[in-house]
Ligand code: SF4
């Protein structure tokens with residue numbers, strides 16, 4: 001059975017020779033680094049749940065290539081049921097980890113490429129789909145984590161790739177060889193980059209002929225020569241390196257993003273999936289983005305955690321019966337379940353593409369992600385409202401453990417007499433983590449900008465709605481006939 005246990009996954013990462021920098025220093029042992037490790041633990045949950053009988057129906061699938069049972073994160077969706085299960089998987093994992101579990105980007109890249117490679121071949125008589133399926137089988141057989149690398153640094157946003165002052169601000173081909181290509185550039189905000197075995201690179205925008213050197217997609221092992229990772233800072237990240245754990249909030253899991261530099265990286269032809277077919281760059285971006293916007297089902301699961309934490313602090317404080325608190329908790333649930341409706345709806349309205357892959361309804365996927373740019377902020381606002389100001393004025397765990405002042409914290413931060421003060425501290429730190437700390441990167445700012453900023457979804461919404469049909473119905477109902485009328 002081609003599925004790894006969490007331990008096998010962790011051991012497989014140890015074998016990689018990644019070039020990783022954090023706080024200006026090379027990280028020699030990525031797996032055991034205290035700041036990176038919680039993010040690795042979150043990815044490991046994607047392996048753990050796949051072998052858990054309670055979750056395996058959602059977490060696993062049958063490979064359409066080999067017929068074997070595989071982790072759903074390596075699966076190509078073959079039905080609407082697959083798409084719906086993908087949304088449910090995101091919620092379950094979000095609620096189990098309370099953070100970004102990072103593995104969706106690779107799944108979404110694989111699914112988008114399964115369609116785009118097929119469509120390029122149909123037009124250009126190329127063999128990208130055959131190459132891709134061979135690569136996919138390798139990913140499935142080895143149960144790999146793939147980083148889906150799309151976002152270029154982009155430089156001056158008013159200029160296309162070929163007009164940038166520095167040509168490397170979009171990743172591009174710098175050399176064509178008999179055995180492959182050499183690429184240079186970077187990918188920014190790479191979620192889970194150093195927890196990945198493979199990197200799947202895609203272009204980041206639609207392109208014209210002048211940009212054809214930038215219209216390239218390929219996959220390379222994450223420790224390929226010339227690839228370097230610079231880990232992004234997160235608010236409160238150094239708390240993970242402290243001896244006391246309560247101040248971390250989420251003491252088990254976290255996420256990370258990195259700047260990934262490609263300094264003249266060689267890619268053999270068998271791993272190139274798009275090469276200068278610039279007219280397909282936009283399609284690949286759009287399909288990846290729609291799948292990834294569906295993947296923001298993850299935030300529903302993280303929202304579940306925040307709602308649970310908020311109800312708990314209300315109970316610890318003795319405010320849970322106040323009618324306004326009850327109503328605010330209802331509001332949090334209403335917003336969170338509305339998010340869930342979106343990611344289920346875009347899956348349920350999915351359809352089969354010519355390649356045989358099932359694709360989400362792109363309009364509904366974009367609407368879902370647009371909601372995700374808003375509702376978690378309101379859910380977080382209510383959580384902070386109910387939690388109270390202690391959320392940000394609470395002294396450290398070290399003070400709680402101090403022989404000098406610990407007793408004062410115990411005395412004056414006690415609320416309900418039957419609840420240990422330490423538990424109150426733990427739940428407040430978790431709410432802090434989710435709304436202000438390292439997990440807020442995933443729950444708030446990533447909700448805003450991940451899978452494309454809000455404006456990217458609004459552009460898609462305006463393109464995808466059938467406005468003519470809406471107008472036709474409005475006019476029909478009030479008796480307007482367009483004969484002789486000026487077209488709007
Ligand atoms: Fe997956 Fe959500 Fe993280 Fe994106 S933000 S990689 S969709 S868990």
Ligand code: FE
Nearest residue numbers: 191446450451
């Ligand atoms: Fe993301």
